[in-house]
Amino acid sequence: MTFLPFAWRSWPGYRLALGVGVAVGFALLFMASVNLASLPGKITAIWFPAAFTLAALLRYGPTILPGVFVGAFAIVIVGLWDTGLSWPSLLWASLVFSGCETLQPLLAVWGLQGFRPGWLTRIHRARPTQALSPDWFQSVPRVLRFIGASVVSPILPALAGSLTWQAVGLIEPADVPLTWLTWWLPAAMAHLIFVPPLLRMHHPQPPWGRGSTLAQASIGLFGAFMLLLYLTFGQGYPIDYIFLPLLMLVVFRLGLLSASLCLAIITVVAIYATNLGLGAFVREAPHESFLYLQSFLAVLSFTILILSAVITERQVSQQRLEETLASLELQVEKRAEELRQSENILAGLFAASPVGLGILDESLRLVRMNPVLANLGFSSSLPLGEGSILMPDLAQAIQSAYQQVVRTQTALIDQEVETTTTAEVEIQRTWLLSCFPIQGLDPVTTQVGVVLLEISDRKRLEASLQQQADLDALTQLANRRAFDRHLQRVWGQCLQFQQPLSLILCDVDYFKAYNDRYGHPMGDQCLVQVAQVIQQSARRPGDLAARYGGEEFALLLPNTPQETAQHIATTLQAHLHDLAIVHTDSAVSHHVTLSLGLATHVPQRGEFSQTLILAADQALYTAKRQGRNRWVAKEN
Numbered sequence: 216m217t218f219l220p221f222a223w224r225s226w227p228g229y230r231l232a233l234g235v236g237v238a239v240g241f242a243l244l245f246m247a248s249v250n251l252a253s254l255p256g257k258i259t260a261i262w263f264p265a266a267f268t269l270a271a272l273l274r275y276g277p278t279i280l281p282g283v284f285v286g287a288f289a290i291v292i293v294g295l296w297d298t299g300l301s302w303p304s305l306l307w308a309s310l311v312f313s314g315c316e317t318l319q320p321l322l323a324v325w326g327l328q329g330f331r332p333g334w335l336t337r338i339h340r341a342r343p344t345q346a347l348s349p350d351w352f353q354s355v356p357r358v359l360r361f362i363g364a365s366v367v368s369p370i371l372p373a374l375a376g377s378l379t380w381q382a383v384g385l386i387e388p389a390d391v392p393l394t395w396l397t398w399w400l401p402a403a404m405a406h407l408i409f410v411p412p413l414l415r416m417h418h419p420q421p422p423w424g425r426g427s428t429l430a431q432a433s434i435g436l437f438g439a440f441m442l443l444l445y446l447t448f449g450q451g452y453p454i455d456y457i458f459l460p461l462l463m464l465v466v467f468r469l470g471l472l473s474a475s476l477c478l479a480i481i482t483v484v485a486i487y488a489t490n491l492g493l494g495a496f497v498r499e500a501p502h503e504s505f506l507y508l509q510s511f512l513a514v515l516s517f518t519i520l521i522l523s524a525v526i527t528e529r530q531v532s533q534q535r536l537e538e539t540l541a542s543l544e545l546q547v548e549k550r551a552e553e554l555r556q557s558e559n560i561l562a563g564l565f566a567a568s569p570v571g572l573g574i575l576d577e578s579l580r581l582v583r584m585n586p587v588l589a590n591l592g593f594s595s596s597l598p599l600g601e602g603s604i605l606m607p608d609l610a611q612a613i614q615s616a617y618q619q620v621v622r623t624q625t626a627l628i629d630q631e632v633e634t635t636t637t638a639e640v641e642i643q644r645t646w647l648l649s650c651f652p653i654q655g656l657d658p659v660t661t662q663v664g665v666v667l668l669e670i671s672d673r674k675r676l677e678a679s680l681q682q683q684a685d686l687d688a689l690t691q692l693a694n695r696r697a698f699d700r701h702l703q704r705v706w707g708q709c710l711q712f713q714q715p716l717s718l719i720l721c722d723v724d725y726f727k728a729y730n731d732r733y734g735h736p737m738g739d740q741c742l743v744q745v746a747q748v749i750q751q752s753a754r755r756p757g758d759l760a761a762r763y764g765g766e767e768f769a770l771l772l773p774n775t776p777q778e779t780a781q782h783i784a785t786t787l788q789a790h791l792h793d794l795a796i797v798h799t800d801s802a803v804s805h806h807v808t809l810s811l812g813l814a815t816h817v818p819q820r821g822e823f824s825q826t827l828i829l830a831a832d833q834a835l836y837t838a839k840r841q842g843r844n845r846w847v848a849k850e851n
């Protein structure tokens with residue numbers, strides 16, 4: 216069979232040329248089957264056109280079907296011309312024969328495609344390299360499908376042809392079964408024997424060997440094959456059974472294509488020799504010779520097809536296994552290299568990190584730690600807390616964090632730990648401690664990572680900044696923001712315990728006139744002196760003296776009844792009078808004086824701290840209106 220290049224399909228006369236070629240090829244193979252492959256009694260052992268039409272349909276698609284029909288019709292008209300049939304019978308027999316020969320490869324292809332819809336369209340649209348899959352005979356399921364399609368597809372055409380032959384009078388009714396058998400089996404055997412090499416020639420399988428060993432094996436097998444042909448069919452020795460192991464050896468060493476070609480040669484030689492009355496398959500009745508020969512060829516065909524598929528599957532599996540192992544080996548090497556790099560990175564990180572890093576095991580032993588932890592007195596040879604360490608309370612905090620992480624299986628992030636050194640001079644230090652679980656192959660935590668960062672300097676800086684943010688720069692009293700925050704806190708405390716909360720608002724009398732008279736620097740000095748007097752009255756831990764704004768000050772006194780607050784206000788005025796800060800422009804005294812508004816309140820639910828401020832402010836306003844240099848208390 217000639218395979219035309221795909222570019223020929225674009226030629227305008229391609230379809231006509233292909234159809235003519237198929238018709239001529241069918242006619243020639245028809246004559247070869249009838250004249251060369253016919254056993255005594257005109258029984259055809261191999262129907263070459265069946266293999267030709269199936270391979271052509273797979274290769275070129277449905278385009279070849281008109282050529283098959285025309286070739287079959289023309290050759291059967293010629294063959295039946297001298298049978299004495301009437302014109303209607305001759306025409307009917309020719310049409311049925313042509314239709315059967317056209318239908319037979321279609322049924323075979325349908326079986327090869329798994330009886331799926333749209334199979335004919337897929338073959339018609341496919342490129343030549345796509346219409347034939349190179350792995351048709353490389354898996355056992357595909358081979359079994361091919362065998363089934365090859366054997367089953369000629370059944371219906373053979374039956375239709377046999378019944379038509381009997382209907383037109385070419386055979387007797389009693390000869391229909393034998394005619395059907397001799398029509399069906401030759402077509403099936405042609406599929407099995409000649410289609411595989413025709414298909415494999417387009418996708419040849421490389422021999423399973425290499426070099427001089429392969430050449431020696433090929434020469435040896437070819438010599439043994441030719442000798443066996445001569446002894447079996449030339450000399451008549453009954454050693455035809457040796458062909459089976461010899462073909463199996465060819466499959467093992469040279470592949471399916473070589474074995475299929477050998478089987479094709481055996482088929483041609485066996486048919487020719489049997490036709491001449493030579494070989495082990497000659498029997499008295501022609502149909503007996505036919506059955507013996509067909510059985511022999513069927514066994515050989517089934518064996519090499521299935522054996523080749525099994526060997527190929529095994530080799531493919533072995534190749535895939537080797538590729539998988541090679542890939543796994545590369546992955547293992549790559550993973551090992553990644554692990555080495557990770558280990559180097561981790562070692563460098565441990566060594567250079569400015570924070571303490573360590574890994575605790577189940578026995579609370581630091582199996583790995585960096586110099587920062589080592590400098591704190593931790594040891595990798597002793598459990599946590601044992602041996603000489605500078606801060607035992609830090610070890611206790613790490614141990615507690617370890618137990619919490621193991622119990623909850625969650626990380627502990629940025630827990631502040633206050634410690635005191637055990638050196639001669641006690642030093643308070645603050646740390647940020649983080650711990651995270653390290654799990655093994657199972658989800659159970661076996662180790663815990665420790666990250667320790669000292670933030671003592673930061674905490675001192677934060678405290679200093681907080682203090683600066685809460686102090687008035689001039690008087691060094693609490694500023695308005697600190698006052699508001701402290702008021703909210705003590706308001707909540709007094710609300711909880713139902714205690715009285717007192718507030719004294721102080722205002723320097725005629726302070727603007729003081730500034731105008733003595734200047735702002737002297738005014739600032741005056742405010743500082745007044746602030747010192749007020750600060751002396753805030754003696755308890757909860758008391759707060761604050762600069763409320765400008766020349767106004769506030770004295771907050773939690774858990775202080777009104778009588779005590781009044782006494783403090785009187786004392787405060789007396790102390791300021793003792794300072795005798797000269798103020799010649801004051802309308803109430805020759806010295807600096809204060810007006811004070813006093814309010815005391817027991818907080819209740821639903822009330823706000825502004826209630827107390829408003830009451831004290833009203834009292835201060837009353838003191839100013841009554842002549843200044845006095846205190847006025849707002850009634851509860």
